[in-house]
Each structure stands twice: as structure tokens, then as C-alpha cells.
Amino acid sequence: MSLRSILGGSGRVKKKSSSTLSSRPSATRSPSSSSASPSPSWASSLPRRKPGAGARTASKRKNFEDDDDFFHDKLDDFGLVAALAVDLSLRDTPQAIQYIRARMFAPVPDAAAGMTSTRISEVLNYRRNLPPISSVAHVQALLSSPSAVEREVAELARRGFLRRIVVPRRGAVGEFVVLASDYEASLRKTTALSDSARENLLKYLASNPDSQVLARDALKPSEIEELVRAGFLTAHHTGGVVHYDAMSGTMGSYARPEDKITLTSLETVSRQAAGSLGTVGGQGALHNAGGSGGGSLSTRALTSSPATEYRLAAPGAGSFLKLVSTALDHLLSLLGKSKFREAPESTLKERWDGGVAKVDDAGHATAKRARGEFVGVLPGQTRKWRQFYGLTFDWVLQEAVGAGLVEVFETRSVGRGVRALR
Structure with missing residues (x-):
């Protein structure tokens, strides 16, 4: 028997038509045939972006970081807070005066205050000279x-x-x-x-x-x-x-x-x-x-x-009036960062303190400072200590409520809310 007869009477080996290959389902293809297909280039594997999309994404991220308002809607209002004092032993005006004077300033931090000894003495002398x-x-x-x-x-x-x-x-x-x-x-x-x-x-x-x-x-x-x-x-x-x-x-x-x-x-x-x-x-x-x-x-x-x-x-x-008026102006400016000029009391307090790193129960922040590692902002570098000599947030908030600049209300979801009135 000749070779021509074995090959079917043709001297050439015919390839199957493309229509026949395409008519078969893709699931019947062998793994070898799929691996034999050419792999896409590295450029085609990159995600497609429009021109300037990266810059817009970076700007959005920057604006999100700069925007300190995480509440883009009005807070729920379930009524005003009648009295701001948390001490139930307050009964008369003399007790309230003693309460106000005792809680006007925060104590100077013992360690990692971010202030020199000269600055600490200035702060203490300023407090002592106030009437x-x-x-x-x-x-x-x-x-x-x-x-x-x-x-x-x-x-x-x-x-x-x-x-x-x-x-x-x-x-x-x-x-x-x-x-x-x-x-x-x-x-x-x-x-x-x-x-x-x-x-x-x-x-x-x-x-x-x-x-x-x-x-x-x-x-x-x-x-x-x-x-x-x-x-x-x-x-x-x-x-x-x-x-x-x-x-x-x-x-x-x-x-x-x-x-x-x-x-x-x-x-x-x-x-x-x-x-x-x-x-x-x-x-x-x-x-x-x-x-x-x-x-x-x-x-x-x-x-x-x-x-x-x-x-x-x-x-x-005069020094007392200047300190109080400047502190009230700053408190209103912090409320002005929010869209509706209102914010939860905890958020407003964090803004007043300047984002100082808090020490948790385990004392990780204290341990990092002892090792010389940077943790947040030192208290002495914030406006609370540079300009207001450690004036506490609760004291300023009470002064603003009494002056008719803000009001405090219950939200039942994020604690008490503070709203600017002027």
C-alpha cells in the first residue's frame, strides 16, 4: 500500500477550517490549547484611566483629610440640656463660683508637655495673676x-x-x-x-x-x-x-x-x-x-x-476679658468648620484640644514617648496651651452657653450636640 493511499489520496495534510474550530464550545478546549494562546502584554494588564484621574483622586483624598466634618447632615435634636453641670451637689451661687474657678484650667502635663520650663512658669504666673x-x-x-x-x-x-x-x-x-x-x-x-x-x-x-x-x-x-x-x-x-x-x-x-x-x-x-x-x-x-x-x-x-x-x-x-472673648471666638470658629455649624460635643472637644494623642489603658503612647518616638501632637504645641494657657473645653462651652452664643442639645445617638446661634 502506498503512502498516498494512506493519506487519503492527497499529498497534503489539510487543516481544519476556522468555522469548525469556532463552532466547538470553549469548554471542550484542552488546557494545552489554552496555554498555547499568546499572553497579553504588561501594558494591557494595567487598569485603564482617563487623563487626570490620578490627580482628581489625590485631590479628593486631600480634601477628605482636610475636611474635619464627618457629619454631613443635621444632628437629631431631642431637646435642649437644662443644666450643664455634672456635679449634682451644686445648689447655690457660691458653690457654682467655686466650681467654675476650680475647673477653669487643665493641669500642666507632667511629662512630654512640649513646653520649656520658662513657658511653664509663664503659664502658671498668668493663672495666678488672674482675678x-x-x-x-x-x-x-x-x-x-x-x-x-x-x-x-x-x-x-x-x-x-x-x-x-x-x-x-x-x-x-x-x-x-x-x-x-x-x-x-x-x-x-x-x-x-x-x-x-x-x-x-x-x-x-x-x-x-x-x-x-x-x-x-x-x-x-x-x-x-x-x-x-x-x-x-x-x-x-x-x-x-x-x-x-x-x-x-x-x-x-x-x-x-x-x-x-x-x-x-x-x-x-x-x-x-x-x-x-x-x-x-x-x-x-x-x-x-x-x-x-x-x-x-x-x-x-x-x-x-x-x-x-x-x-x-x-x-x-482686662486680661480675663481678653482671654474669655478670644476663647469664645475660637470656639465659634471650630463650629464653623461644620456644614450646619453644629457638631457632637466629643468632636468639638477633640478640635479644641488640638488632636493630642490620648494615653490608653496600656500606656502605649507613654511608652512610645519614652522611647523617643513621635506620637501625635504635643500639648504645648496646640493653641489650647500656646494662646489659652490650658483653658479647658468644658469651661469655655459653659461660658458660651451662658453668653448665648451656642446651645447644647441631646441627640440620643452621638451624645450631646453643640449648635452655634450667632
């Missing part, structure tokens, strides 16, 4: 009934147990109360007063316990000048001039409209005769507005001026 005063609005925020607090403050001031100090044109943050014992102690320990000025003021306060304005014939002009320089009295000019100091946004919200715009009171100036000196603020308007010049008035000139009254004050009250 022992508390705002009436803060006391009202702690207790359940603001009207009851107001009546109690008036009664205790009439009995001589409290002293009420009012700074004009500062609104709720400028009305203070101080225990009479603390005020007398600060008056006795100061070295900037003579014995006669100190004793005469103490006698006047004992005979006029609820008086906020000093009578003109109560003390000698020299004694009044000593008390003004020491900070226990402030001269308030009532002849139409407004003492326009640098106000923050929080203090400006409580000022009268004419006090925000002009240096003189429109209500008083409108009563003056046309062309007189009173229409431009009266004598010494530039000096009383904070400027200086040849027409400035000295302390003795103010003492002899019939349009000057003297109010009780506390040394260091």
Missing part, C-alpha cells in the same frame, strides 16, 4: 434657673457676701461676681496701696455692700488715684465719650450699635447744642477713646471732672 471672678452668665449656665440665680446674686450682694462688678459695653461676659472674702483678700495683699486708701475703701464697702459706683465724697482724690492705678477702681466718663477699646467679634456682638461705629455716644451727642464742644465728644474725647495728644487728661483731671464716676473693678479683669 478670682466669674461671670454671672457662667453661673446661670450651670444652674437650672437663670432667674433664680439673678435673685440670689442680688440678695447675696445686698448682704455683703458677694461683690458684683460690671464692665460697661461688654454684655454678658462683662458682668462678674466675686466672693467678698476673695475681693478683700486681694485688696489687703496688694503692695500698691497705702494703708489709708486700703482701709477707707474697706470701710466704704462694709457700709455699702451692694454699691457698684463709688460716691464722689467717699474717698480723697489722692486715695482714688491710688485705687485707679492699682486696678480696684475704673474711671467712667459719662459726658458722652465711649471708651472704645479693641473689641473682638464676640464682644462687639453685645455692644450698642453706636459703640461699634463711632467713638461717641449718639444718644448723648444728640442732646448737645449745635456748635458746642459736646457735639464732638466733649473735652478729652481723643484721650478717652484710647489716643493721646496735647489735650489728654491726667488722672487728677479726671478726678476733678464732674462727669466722671468710679466703678468697682478687679485687678487683671
Whole structure:
């Protein structure tokens, strides 16, 4: 038999047609045939992206990291919190004052504070020099009934147990109360007063316990000048001039409209005769507005001026007002980061603390710091310590609630919520 007959009468080996191969199901193909197919190149295996997609993804990731608002919807509101105090033993105003003073500042960290010894001494000295005063609005925020607090403050001031100090044109943050014992102690320990000025003021306060304005014939002009320089009295000019100091946004919200715009009171100036000196603020308007010049008035000139009254004050009250107003402005700016100007109290507290790494139960953060490893942000590098000297979040929140800047409400899901009102 010839080879041609074996091959079927053809001298060529015919390949099966492509239609026949395609008609067979793919499952019948052998593994060898599938492996014999050419493998795709490495470029075709990469995911397909549109031009600029990587840049957009990176920008979205950056915006997500920068956006500190994880709640893009309004929080559930199940009613306002009646009182912010967590200590149920608070019953009256004196206890609330002690509570406020004891919880105003956080203790300086023992280790890894991020502050030098010089800075720590500055913080401690600043705290010690602040007056022992508390705002009436803060006391009202702690207790359940603001009207009851107001009546109690008036009664205790009439009995001589409290002293009420009012700074004009500062609104709720400028009305203070101080225990009479603390005020007398600060008056006795100061070295900037003579014995006669100190004793005469103490006698006047004992005979006029609820008086906020000093009578003109109560003390000698020299004694009044000593008390003004020491900070226990402030001269308030009532002849139409407004003492326009640098106000923050929080203090400006409580000022009268004419006090925000002009240096003189429109209500008083409108009563003056046309062309007189009173229409431009009266004598010494530039000096009383904070400027200086040849027409400035000295302390003795103010003492002899019939349009000057003297109010009780506390040394260091200006530093206290500056600290409180700046802290309230910062708290409102933190709430402004949220879409609806509201946030859970825990989230707002974390923002106030500056994202400081917390020490867990096992003390891992402390161990890492001991080994020299970086853990979060050191407390001394945050604004809480650099600008506010360790002012606690709870204290600022209570002050803001009392001042009418924020409100605290129950959410029943993420704890208490805080909402800005201005």
C-alpha cells in the first residue's frame, strides 16, 4: 500500500477550517490549547484611566483629610440640656463660683508637655495673676434657673457676701461676681496701696455692700488715684465719650450699635447744642477713646471732672476679658468648620484640644514617648496651651452657653450636640 493511499489520496495534510474550530464550545478546549494562546502584554494588564484621574483622586483624598466634618447632615435634636453641670451637689451661687474657678484650667502635663520650663512658669504666673471672678452668665449656665440665680446674686450682694462688678459695653461676659472674702483678700495683699486708701475703701464697702459706683465724697482724690492705678477702681466718663477699646467679634456682638461705629455716644451727642464742644465728644474725647495728644487728661483731671464716676473693678479683669472673648471666638470658629455649624460635643472637644494623642489603658503612647518616638501632637504645641494657657473645653462651652452664643442639645445617638446661634 502506498503512502498516498494512506493519506487519503492527497499529498497534503489539510487543516481544519476556522468555522469548525469556532463552532466547538470553549469548554471542550484542552488546557494545552489554552496555554498555547499568546499572553497579553504588561501594558494591557494595567487598569485603564482617563487623563487626570490620578490627580482628581489625590485631590479628593486631600480634601477628605482636610475636611474635619464627618457629619454631613443635621444632628437629631431631642431637646435642649437644662443644666450643664455634672456635679449634682451644686445648689447655690457660691458653690457654682467655686466650681467654675476650680475647673477653669487643665493641669500642666507632667511629662512630654512640649513646653520649656520658662513657658511653664509663664503659664502658671498668668493663672495666678488672674482675678478670682466669674461671670454671672457662667453661673446661670450651670444652674437650672437663670432667674433664680439673678435673685440670689442680688440678695447675696445686698448682704455683703458677694461683690458684683460690671464692665460697661461688654454684655454678658462683662458682668462678674466675686466672693467678698476673695475681693478683700486681694485688696489687703496688694503692695500698691497705702494703708489709708486700703482701709477707707474697706470701710466704704462694709457700709455699702451692694454699691457698684463709688460716691464722689467717699474717698480723697489722692486715695482714688491710688485705687485707679492699682486696678480696684475704673474711671467712667459719662459726658458722652465711649471708651472704645479693641473689641473682638464676640464682644462687639453685645455692644450698642453706636459703640461699634463711632467713638461717641449718639444718644448723648444728640442732646448737645449745635456748635458746642459736646457735639464732638466733649473735652478729652481723643484721650478717652484710647489716643493721646496735647489735650489728654491726667488722672487728677479726671478726678476733678464732674462727669466722671468710679466703678468697682478687679485687678487683671482686662486680661480675663481678653482671654474669655478670644476663647469664645475660637470656639465659634471650630463650629464653623461644620456644614450646619453644629457638631457632637466629643468632636468639638477633640478640635479644641488640638488632636493630642490620648494615653490608653496600656500606656502605649507613654511608652512610645519614652522611647523617643513621635506620637501625635504635643500639648504645648496646640493653641489650647500656646494662646489659652490650658483653658479647658468644658469651661469655655459653659461660658458660651451662658453668653448665648451656642446651645447644647441631646441627640440620643452621638451624645450631646453643640449648635452655634450667632
